[in-house]
Amino acid sequence: MCGIIGYIGNEPVIPFLLEGLSRLEYRGYDSAGIATIHEAKLVRFRNAGKVRDLEAVLQNATPAATVGIGHTRWATHGAPTEENAHPHFDCHGNIALIHNGIIENYLTLQEELVAEGHKFRSETDTEVLAHLVEHYFTGDLLAAVTAAVRRAEGAFAVAVLCSKTPDRIVAARRGSPLVIGQSRDASFVASDIPALLGKAELVTFLADDELVELTRDAVRIVDFDGNEISRPPHRVRTDQVSIQKDGYKHFMLKEIHEQDRSVGETVREATAFGPSRLSILQEPIAPFDHIYLISCGTAFHASLTAEYMWERYLDVPIQSIIASEFRMRSPHLSEKSLVIAVSQSGETIDTLMALRRAKSAGAQVIAVVNNEQSTIDREADASVYTRAGIEIGVAATKTFTAQIAALGLLGMQLGKERLSQAEIDAEFERLALLPGRINEALQREEEIHAIAEKLHRATDVLFLARGELFPIALEGALKLKEISYIHAEGYPAGEMKHGPIALIDEQTPVIFLLSRGLAFEKVLSNMEEVKARNGQIIAVTDAIADPAVIRLADFAIPVPDVEGISRPILFTIPLQLLAYHTAVWRGTDVDQPRNLAKTVTVE
Numbered sequence: 001m002c003g004i005i006g007y008i009g010n011e012p013v014i015p016f017l018l019e020g021l022s023r024l025e026y027r028g029y030d031s032a033g034i035a036t037i038h039e040a041k042l043v044r045f046r047n048a049g050k051v052r053d054l055e056a057v058l059q060n061a062t063p064a065a066t067v068g069i070g071h072t073r074w075a076t077h078g079a080p081t082e083e084n085a086h087p088h089f090d091c092h093g094n095i096a097l098i099h100n101g102i103i104e105n106y107l108t109l110q111e112e113l114v115a116e117g118h119k120f121r122s123e124t125d126t127e128v129l130a131h132l133v134e135h136y137f138t139g140d141l142l143a144a145v146t147a148a149v150r151r152a153e154g155a156f157a158v159a160v161l162c163s164k165t166p167d168r169i170v171a172a173r174r175g176s177p178l179v180i181g182q183s184r185d186a187s188f189v190a191s192d193i194p195a196l197l198g199k200a201e202l203v204t205f206l207a208d209d210e211l212v213e214l215t216r217d218a219v220r221i222v223d224f225d226g227n228e229i230s231r232p233p234h235r236v237r238t239d240q241v242s243i244q245k246d247g248y249k250h251f252m253l254k255e256i257h258e259q260d261r262s263v264g265e266t267v268r269e270a271t272a273f274g275p276s277r278l279s280i281l282q283e284p285i286a287p288f289d290h291i292y293l294i295s296c297g298t299a300f301h302a303s304l305t306a307e308y309m310w311e312r313y314l315d316v317p318i319q320s321i322i323a324s325e326f327r328m329r330s331p332h333l334s335e336k337s338l339v340i341a342v343s344q345s346g347e348t349i350d351t352l353m354a355l356r357r358a359k360s361a362g363a364q365v366i367a368v369v370n371n372e373q374s375t376i377d378r379e380a381d382a383s384v385y386t387r388a389g390i391e392i393g394v395a396a397t398k399t400f401t402a403q404i405a406a407l408g409l410l411g412m413q414l415g416k417e418r419l420s421q422a423e424i425d426a427e428f429e430r431l432a433l434l435p436g437r438i439n440e441a442l443q444r445e446e447e448i449h450a451i452a453e454k455l456h457r458a459t460d461v462l463f464l465a466r467g468e469l470f471p472i473a474l475e476g477a478l479k480l481k482e483i484s485y486i487h488a489e490g491y492p493a494g495e496m497k498h499g500p501i502a503l504i505d506e507q508t509p510v511i512f513l514l515s516r517g518l519a520f521e522k523v524l525s526n527m528e529e530v531k532a533r534n535g536q537i538i539a540v541t542d543a544i545a546d547p548a549v550i551r552l553a554d555f556a557i558p559v560p561d562v563e564g565i566s567r568p569i570l571f572t573i574p575l576q577l578l579a580y581h582t583a584v585w586r587g588t589d590v591d592q593p594r595n596l597a598k599t600v601t602v603e
């Protein structure tokens, strides 16, 4: 994963790099480093730990430098130590290189370079590139980086600084994202746009197998064969959501509370023409006879929710497959396949690779993305956007509910022949009321905070539900384990007796998602089974006043009683709050949980 950034201009580079790196920390945060040029020499500062720890190290940095590169790491090869932190140097400290991705043939290249006398100092795959640039350097940095990346296999976004050519930065991309920025008197490169917000006025995306040479007043893009590429830049949108905590203790809590707006915006845009014309997808779709939804992590849970919802209005087989597994399997792909790639970032490498595989087999691909202009957005045949704005918390919240809203509407549009106008009208009415109902669900925070105090001592938690709430149980369990580090599992309630029931005793909280409209009696029977084994029951339910719920549940959290697309969204809110408050009780790093990264650009 990792985040990379570079700047060449007239302003002091260090404050810019630190600010940019802190905005890139969602990509990884186990170590960080920067390199600048001072008096024709490379100067490097690195640290194991977060970007804020690097600030202390930078007390001795030269304030005058106006060119530099920076990196925040998510370790793949080599532990998160200072030696393994980027930038990596060549043998003589003339070349500094930062990298996002994995160089798969690094051992072969390393052997070759060691035989030539190169000395390696880290355990990373990245360092080989710095030595390879050194090997090819004869005065022209662009030529040397081109020669080096042509030898590399795997995925990479790299940026390179050389003390012998202090007036330029060279960057290259294959697989990992890279955006170039320009302002009147500076040029930038970064893993994504938020790192450049407020600085770059124009941005251009580098495509695979392209390099860029940045100087103070120009950017020059070439392909790996040296052909010049001309690509008009885009103006940076300045209406991006603020990236401040706005008084909330954590970004995650702020983002949970923003869901009335993020879901509301997503729905508003998708329903702009009213119920007589579903319009979430603008492009026509050719006939298809089956659908695959491909995604990872939380986006997979949104896809699975869609699979359940869509079966009601589409009469073709629908299958939601984890993207990394899609690539391992033999899915039936043809020009009759409709493949939906669901991704918040639009950069998850497994989702991107699965998309490419589907496209090369002739399938039509629709992206459901939050990050406009991301690689998945650009490579799909058509895109549907979630309007959640930038999400900083590593654990996805507002983008998940926006994905369910967008996918719900997309399914209705794809399957409109099987829906009556009355059904569409009723869904539109419910969606219009949804932001208010999300706020209603958020009102329960105090009770949830109190329940979380009990939950935070648990070591294992089960989340059980049936039907379209089953993927929400999976998401509830994922949120809890991601940020509180408590082991949690989501399971179909009906499947409990085939295994998980063995875990139940008085120490194991079981969270039931219970809706009057979804196998209510059957889920109540599962609650009886847990009660009979002394399990503690937390019911998240739209039937709070039901006598059986009152009798069986040790704790109950009410959810507004609404069907359709609203239901999985409304059941998600208490689970997000429960995970959040449990993590806060346990004192974990909620916004940057250990070992995780928000955008996973390694396979």
Ligand code: G6P
Binding pocket: 296, 297, 298, 299, 300, 342, 343, 344, 345, 346, 347, 348, 351, 394, 395, 396, 596, 597, 598, 599, 600
């Ligand atoms: C990482 C993040 C998750 C996210 C998943 C898929 O694991 O930590 O929050 O759901 O990647 O990311 P995407 O950007 O494709 O939705």
